[in-house]
Amino acid sequence: PDVSIFTxxxxxxxxxxxxxxxxxxxxxxxxxxxxxxxxxxxxxxxGSALLQLxxxxxxxxxxxxxxxxxxxxxxxxxxxxxxxxxxxxxGRCFDFTIMNSxxxxxxxxxxxxxxxxxxxxxxxxxxDAIPHIDATLYDKGGLPELLPARRPNLQILKVDxxxxxxxxxLKHIIDNYDDLADMTIFLQGWPFLHCPGVVNLMSNVxxxxxxxxxxxPISRSFYKxxxxxxxxxxxLQLSRLFEGREDNGTSLFSEMCTEILGNSCPEVMWVAExxxxxxxxxxxxxxxxxxxxxxxxxxEGWHEKLRGLVLEAIWPVIWGNGDWRPPSSxxxxxxxxxxxxxxxxxxxxxxxxxxxKLGSSSSSGQLLTSSQRCASSPTSSYALAFSCQAEVxxxxxxxxxSRGLARPSTLSLVRPFYQIQDPVDxxxxxxxANMHMASLPxxxxxxxxxxxxxxxxxxxxxxxxxxxxxxxxxxxxxxxPSPSCHGCLVLQVCHRKHKDEAWKFLECDxxxxxxxxxxxxxxxxxxxxxxxxxxxxxxxGRLQVEIAASEPHLPAMxxxxxxxxxxxxxxxxxxxxxxxxxxTTS
Numbered sequence: 001p002d003v004s005i006f007t008x009x010x011x012x013x014x015x016x017x018x019x020x021x022x023x024x025x026x027x028x029x030x031x032x033x034x035x036x037x038x039x040x041x042x043x044x045x046x047g048s049a050l051l052q053l054x055x056x057x058x059x060x061x062x063x064x065x066x067x068x069x070x071x072x073x074x075x076x077x078x079x080x081x082x083x084x085x086x087x088x089x090x091g092r093c094f095d096f097t098i099m100n101s102x103x104x105x106x107x108x109x110x111x112x113x114x115x116x117x118x119x120x121x122x123x124x125x126x127x128d129a130i131p132h133i134d135a136t137l138y139d140k141g142g143l144p145e146l147l148p149a150r151r152p153n154l155q156i157l158k159v160d161x162x163x164x165x166x167x168x169x170l171k172h173i174i175d176n177y178d179d180l181a182d183m184t185i186f187l188q189g190w191p192f193l194h195c196p197g198v199v200n201l202m203s204n205v206x207x208x209x210x211x212x213x214x215x216x217p218i219s220r221s222f223y224k225x226x227x228x229x230x231x232x233x234x235x236l237q238l239s240r241l242f243e244g245r246e247d248n249g250t251s252l253f254s255e256m257c258t259e260i261l262g263n264s265c266p267e268v269m270w271v272a273e274x275x276x277x278x279x280x281x282x283x284x285x286x287x288x289x290x291x292x293x294x295x296x297x298x299x300e301g302w303h304e305k306l307r308g309l310v311l312e313a314i315w316p317v318i319w320g321n322g323d324w325r326p327p328s329s330x331x332x333x334x335x336x337x338x339x340x341x342x343x344x345x346x347x348x349x350x351x352x353x354x355x356x357k358l359g360s361s362s363s364s365g366q367l368l369t370s371s372q373r374c375a376s377s378p379t380s381s382y383a384l385a386f387s388c389q390a391e392v393x394x395x396x397x398x399x400x401x402s403r404g405l406a407r408p409s410t411l412s413l414v415r416p417f418y419q420i421q422d423p424v425d426x427x428x429x430x431x432x433a434n435m436h437m438a439s440l441p442x443x444x445x446x447x448x449x450x451x452x453x454x455x456x457x458x459x460x461x462x463x464x465x466x467x468x469x470x471x472x473x474x475x476x477x478x479x480x481p482s483p484s485c486h487g488c489l490v491l492q493v494c495h496r497k498h499k500d501e502a503w504k505f506l507e508c509d510x511x512x513x514x515x516x517x518x519x520x521x522x523x524x525x526x527x528x529x530x531x532x533x534x535x536x537x538x539x540x541g542r543l544q545v546e547i548a549a550s551e552p553h554l555p556a557m558x559x560x561x562x563x564x565x566x567x568x569x570x571x572x573x574x575x576x577x578x579x580x581x582x583x584t585t586s
Contacts, residue, residue, distance in 0.1 A: 083128040083148075086388030086395075086410030087192075091487075091530040093388050093395035095408045098129045098199055112182035113205060118168040120161055122189030123389045123410065124148055130202045134181070138168045145413055146389060163300065164308040165275055170296040177289040180281040183209055187218060187276050192385045194219045194274030205278065214280035215321055217272030222326045225269040225313055227254055233271075233309055236302075252302050256310045260295050266317060270325040275312040279319055286320035303444070386532055392418055393433050393578035394532045400429055400475065401487045401528075418580040429475040431580060434468045437545070438533035438575040445556065447471065447576070449495055455506060455515035456555035457545050457573075470581055471495050472503055479523050487528045492521060493536070508540040508560035515543060515558035533575040544574040 084097045115135035117124060121142035127135055134153040140161040148154060159168070169186050185205070191198045195218045208216065225232050227250055236249030257265035295318075300307045316324035388395050388410050396415070399407035419432035435447035437457060448458040448469040460468065472494040481488035493506035495517060505521020508514065522538040529535055536543040541560035561574070 083125040084409065085123055085126055086408040088386040088388055088391045088395065088532045090383045091528050091532065093391065093398050093406070093408050093411065095410060098126055113185065113209065114181035115185050115187060116172050117187045117189060118165045119189035121389060123387050124189055126199060127154065129199045133202060133205070136172065143414060143417060164305065166308040166311040167296065170292055173284055174289060174292050174296060180284055183278055183280055184284065185218065185278040188274060190387045190390070191218065191276060194221065194276055196385050215283055215316065215319060215324070216278050218276035218278060219272040219274050221273040223271040223273065225271055227265065227267050235309060252306060253310055256301055256306050257314060259298060260310060260314065261317065266322055269313045271313045275315065277315055283319040283321065287318060389414060391532045393431065393580040394534065396420055396431060396580060397489060397526065397534065397578065398487060398528060401489050417583055419583055420580065428477050431473045432470050433473055433581055434579045435471055436577040436579060437573050438531065438577045449517060450555065453517040455517065455558045457558065458555045469495065476523055481525055485525065485527060489526045491524050491526050493524050508538055510540065513540060513559045529575050533577050535575055542574055
C-alpha cells in the first residue's frame with residue numbers, strides 16, 4: 001500500500017527493519033510511513049521527527065528532530081517543507097510528498113534570485129518545498145486552500161485573470177524594472193508538465209548561477225521553429241487543417257513576431273516549451289521598459305493566444321540572445337509540421353547531472369527528454385505529471401470506481417467546491433461536468449446538443465455560456481462493469497438545456513449510429529485512459545467524433561464506432577476529457 005499507519009504507546013522504542021536499514025525512534029506518536037520509488041518517510045504526525053530512509057543506498061538523508069518547543073531543527077524544516085500534492089500520472093490520481101534530493105540543506109540563501117509564478121487555480125503548495133528562494137506569486141484565482149504557507153520571503157499578489165502567462169511576465173518586468181532581482185525565474189503555476197524535476201533544479205539553482213549562466217530554460221522539451229519550412233508550433237499547425245491556411249499559420253506567426261520585435265522575425269528559433277526561464281537582470285534590461293510596455297499593449301490576436309505563442313518562441317531574442325540554442329544541439333530530421341527537434345547535451349542540464357534522451361515521434365515532433373532534473377518526475381516516471389486540481393472530474397471517477405479507496409487527500413479537500421453529489425436517501429452518485437476532446441486540445445471543442453437533440457462537438461468559441469454545455473454523469477443504480485474492466489464504471493449520461501426541463505439521456509441511434517438525446521438512453525461503460533481522459537462505450541460501439549477538414553467551423557457529429565463514418569472526415573477522436581463544474585457556476 002502507498003500508506004500504512006502504525007501507532008505506538010509512549011515511550012516505546014520502535015524498530016523499522018525488513019528491507020529498510022534498522023532505525024530506532026523513541027517517543028513516537030502515530031508514525032506515518034509513505035512508500036514511493038525514492039524511499040520511505042517516517043514522520044511523527046506532531047512534527048517531532050522526520051526520517052527519510054533510502055531503500056537503494058540505505059542512507060539517512062534528512063533528520064529533523066524537535067525535542068521541545070523552540071528547539072533548532074534542520075534547515076529544511078523537513079516536515080513543513082515536504083508538501084504533499086496530488087498528481088495525475090499514467091492514468092492514476094495519487095498524493096505525493098515532494099522531497100528535495102539534496103543530501104544536505106543549502107549552505108546559503110538565494111538572495112538575488114526570485115521566483116515569479118503565475119497561478120490560475122493550480123495547486124502551488126509545491127513552493128513550500130523550496131522556502132530558501134524568494135518568490136512572487138501572481139494569483140489569478142483558485143482555492144486559497146491550495147496556496148503555499150505564508151513566509152517572509154513569499155509575496156502573494158491577487159491580480160485579475162487577464163491574458164496568459166506572457167502577460168504576467170511582462171507585468172512583473174514592467175512593475176519591477178528598476179528593482180529586478182539579479183536572476184528572475186519565471187514559472188507556471190504547475191511547472192511539472194514542462195519540468196517535472198523543477199524542485200530539485202531550484203534547489204541547485206545557486207550552483208547553476210555560480211557557473212556564470214545568465215539565461216537558461218526550465219524545460220525538458222526543445223523545438224526548432226523554421227519560417228521557411230512553415231514549422232511554427234502545434235497549435236498554429238491546426239490552422240491549416242481546420243481553417244484552410246496553407247502556410248500552417250506561419251504568416252500569422254511572422255506578423256506578430258515582427259510587431260513584437262519592431263523588426264523582421266528570425267528565420268530560425270529554438271523554443272523551450274512552456275516559457276519557463278531563468279534570466280538575469282542585465283539581459284532583461286537590454287530592452288527598455290517602454291518597449292516592454294509597448295509589447296504588453298499589443299492585442300493577443302488569433303484565438304486570444306497568438307501573442308503568447310509567439311513570445312514563447314522569441315523570449316531569448318527579446319532578451320538580446322537571439323542566437324540561443326540548447327548547447328551542443330544536433331538537429332534531427334523531422335517531418336513534423338511543428339518543428340525540427342534536437343538531441344542535446346546541454347551544459348546547464350549537464351551541470352545538473354542530466355542525461356538527455358530523444359523521445360518518440362508524434363504529430364508535433366519528437367520529444368527531447370532528460371532522465372534527471374527537469375525531465376525526471378518526482379515519481380521517477382517519464383509520463384506527464386498533471387495536477388489533480390486540473391483533473392477533478394477524472395480523479396472523481398477513479399475514486400468512485402475504487403469506492404473511495406483511491407481518493408487522494410487533495411481531492412477530498414477540493415470536492416466540496418464542485419457539483420458532486422454523493423449517494424444519499426436512495427439517490428445515486430452524480431457529477432455535473434463539461435466534456436471536451438482530449439487529444440486535440442488546440443481544437444477547443446466541447447460536447448453540446450443542437451435544437452433537434454443531436455449531440456456534437458461544438459467549437460468552444462461559439463458557446464455563449466462561459467461554463468459551456470453541462471452534462472450530468474449519474475452512477476447506474478443497478479448495472480456493474482465486468483471485473484476484468486479495471487477502473488470502469490457504468491454511468492447514465494444526461495443533459496438538459498434549461499433547469500426547469502427534465503433530464504434526457506445520451507444514446508446512439510440504432511439506425512444511423514449517431515449520438516442523440518432520448519427518453520431512456522443507453523448504459524455507458526466508462527473506462528479510464530492513461531492520459532487522464534475517458535472512453536465511453538455502449539452496446540452499439542465506442543463513442544467517437546471525426547471533424548471534417550472541409551467544415552472546420554461546423555459542429556462535428558458524435559457516433560458509435562460500429563457504424564462506418566464518412567471516409568473524408570478526419571481526424572478521429574475516441575477519448576474525452578471530463579471537467580467537473582464548480583459550484584460557483586450557475
